[in-house]
Amino acid sequence: MLAVAVAGCSPQPAPHWGGATDAPSGAAPATSAAAPAPSGSAPAEPFAVGVRQLDLARDDRALPVTLWYPATGDAGGTPRTGVRAAAGRFPVVVFSHGLTGTPQDYAAVLTRWAAAGFVVAAPRFPKTSGTATQPDVFDVLNQPADVSFVLTEVLTLDGRDGDPLAGRLATDRVAAAGHSAGGITTLGLFTLARDERLDAGIVLAGSALGVGTTFSGAAAPQLFVHGELDEVVSYASGKAAYDQVPWPKAMLSLPDGDHGRSLLRSGDPAFEVVVDTTTDFLRWTLYGDPDARRRLPDGAGRGGVASFDDRL
Secondary structure, three states: OHHHHHOOOOOOOOOOOOOOOOOOOOOOOOOOOOOOOOOOOOOOOOOEEEEEEEEEEEOOEEEEEEEEEEEOOOOOOOOEOOOOEOOOOEEEEEEEOOOOEOHHHHHHHHHHHHHOOOEEEEEOOOOOEOOOOOOOHHHHHHHHHHHHHHHHHHHHHHHOOOOOOOOOEEEEEEEEEEEOHHHHHHHHOOOOOOOOOOOEEEEEOOOOOOOOOOOOOOOOOEEEEEEOOOOOOOHHHHHHHHHHOOOOEEEEEEOOOOOOOOOOOOOOHHHHHHHHHHHHHHHHHHHOOHHHHHHHHHHHOHHHOOEEEEEO
């Protein structure tokens, strides 16, 4: 079932999303409402974006990581290598790609998050990326542990003398996000392989296949994004997983949205709504920005391209 569900996740001609089935039952009892970061303000102006690579490995699993981060210099333009990080401490978002994808397939979204004041760490998984010799869909179930390992390694950079990100990471404000098979990976980090460091999650057209819906640990707000015309992951399967989340949550539904092409490519009418909604969700959950929280419903409804189920 897992192989059938995510078989259509090739990033060509654009990133696709993976995983489709009815979500397992058995959600954890609801906990008290999650408290986002202490009330504060996210950066009001965008940053320039820097980019660098980390060569990591968990045992025999190579996990090269692309890091996008707020940088010095003028905002806009192409992310640059070798540029100094901007002043401040920035929350961390770890992002999981879809089957046969790579982090670079998602640069249009991830660089926007970095420009808004987040350090984004995106590993390339050894057996499900577009560079894998023989992609193995079942290896998705090993990826939550990969993400936790990558998160540990990235957070240590904050205290590493001489590292460009030393003193720049808000190590107590962390979220996970994922698309396609990466959505399954992300849900796994809040269920079977709960990483208690995570304060929030974003699931882009994911499902609970293989990782279940037994959410555990402290409440962590979740944002789901799903196209109602998704040809790989049925909208119903994503909604079923969403319904089982016992914590503060919201779901951005796109009536004309497919499996990702209309959502992750700039120029599509839905793209700006998806980017702005996910960015304001991160601003609220990781910076504690009340203005970002207030913007969410109106921003999600802008242009009539989406509906927003708001239970945050």
